[in-house]
Amino acid sequence: MTIVATLKSDITPDGADYETVRRVIEMITDDYRDQPSLDDIAARLKQAPSQLQKTFTRWAGLSPKAFLQAVTLDHAKRLLRQESMPLLETSIEVGLSGPSRLHDLFVTHEAMSPGEWKARGEGLTIRWGFHGSPFGRALVMVTERGLAGLAFSDEADGRACFEDMACRWPNAEYVEDREATAAYAARIFDPSRWNAEEPLRIVLIGSDFQVRVWEALLRIPMGKAVTYSDIAGQLGQPKASRAVGAAVGRNPLSFVVPCHRALGKGGALTGYHWGLTRKRAMLGWEAGRA
DNA sequence: GGGCCGCGCACAC
DNA sequence: GTGTGCGCGGCCC
CATH class of the missing domain: 1.10.10.10 (Winged helix-like DNA-binding domain superfamily/Winged helix DNA-binding domain)
Incomplete structure (x- = not known):
């Protein structure tokens, strides 16, 4: 039985964004000590900051900054x-x-x-x-x-x-x-x-x-x-x-x-x-x- | 039945 | 903040 199915196309336009989003969330929460800026993160992902911002917002309906506020302790x-x-x-x-x-x-x-x-x-x-x-x-x-x-x-x-x-x-x-x-x-x-x-x-x-x-x-x-x-x-x-x-x-x-x-x-x-x-x-x- | 584990919690220091 | 012990249902003996 083959377990790994290949994906011809994502069923939602958001699907392809998750990998990017996942890494952004991970960086911000794992490296919270040195709170990386959007520019830092974009550089590490080899993307333009403006494009990263766009991808993230399309996926979340929220800017990266607003997203972060939405998952902080205070908000929870x-x-x-x-x-x-x-x-x-x-x-x-x-x-x-x-x-x-x-x-x-x-x-x-x-x-x-x-x-x-x-x-x-x-x-x-x-x-x-x-x-x-x-x-x-x-x-x-x-x-x-x-x-x-x-x-x-x-x-x-x-x-x-x-x-x-x-x-x-x-x-x-x-x-x-x-x-x-x-x-x-x-x-x-x-x-x-x-x-x-x-x-x-x-x-x-x-x-x-x-x-x-x-x-x-x-x-x-x-x-x-x-x-x-x-x-x-x-x-x-x-x-x-x-x-x-x-x-x-x-x-x-x-x-x-x-x-x-x-x-x-x-x-x-x-x-x-x-x-x-x-x-x-x-x-x-x-x-x-x- | 016994013993261990887990997406917890409260209290201690 | 970290440690520690209580408590519970699930699961494997």
């Missing part, structure tokens, strides 16, 4: 403060069990039964493919019941990314099928195609606890954030924040189930399965669109 604290708890609580009535869930990308979800979860994917056919996305190469996995997996990889490391996902449901049958996954990818990453009439169908495959945590994440609106302990409290297990963190980290639908909107209590980003740089990228990208 503000995201948390404004009505983060009410967000989680009111939405319980809106209907965990009901079919329509919102993200700004509207989603209907179903969870696998405990039996199906234990079978570790037995009897499931999973079609998969890599596609360009605003956050690097995206691995999309679908079943006939809807989207089951979404993951990201930098550059050529698609194999590790695929393994990371496939080992979660080791008994499933995997079929490379970019035609089947392309439509999902195109929709997920294009906000203009998000609408309530045709929600995206997703299927959550996980333990009972994990599914409850992921459902809580689905209730956080775009441009908002909650803490791990908020979620623990909402599940009625206020001391389980660390268990929540572990479950968030196992979220199989990165971005669609917005685990990047879960932050530490102090506003620190604390962690991300697909890399903190990507978490910053998602939060900043959303800040430019919220």
Whole structure:
């Protein structure tokens, strides 16, 4: 089986920008001690500063400087403060069990039964493919019941990314099928195609606890954030924040189930399965669109 | 059942 | 700021 699919064209015009953006975010956050200027960064990327600025702004909807402000601690604290708890609580009535869930990308979800979860994917056919996305190469996995997996990889490391996902449901049958996954990818990453009439169908495959945590994440609106302990409290297990963190980290639908909107209590980003740089990228990208 | 790990947190110094 | 211990669910014996 060949894992690495070559990309003829990015499905979003933003796709090609991510590599540039990723390196900018990395430089600014890794080398925060000597706060590199746009000119410094452009020089290191061998680009004209004005062009870099343009690329970045096209991708983020925000200038590099504004983007940076959007992912600082101060800003994160503000995201948390404004009505983060009410967000989680009111939405319980809106209907965990009901079919329509919102993200700004509207989603209907179903969870696998405990039996199906234990079978570790037995009897499931999973079609998969890599596609360009605003956050690097995206691995999309679908079943006939809807989207089951979404993951990201930098550059050529698609194999590790695929393994990371496939080992979660080791008994499933995997079929490379970019035609089947392309439509999902195109929709997920294009906000203009998000609408309530045709929600995206997703299927959550996980333990009972994990599914409850992921459902809580689905209730956080775009441009908002909650803490791990908020979620623990909402599940009625206020001391389980660390268990929540572990479950968030196992979220199989990165971005669609917005685990990047879960932050530490102090506003620190604390962690991300697909890399903190990507978490910053998602939060900043959303800040430019919220 | 036992033991370890993880996208946490609070408290200490 | 760094260290440390508590706490939890998941997972592998």
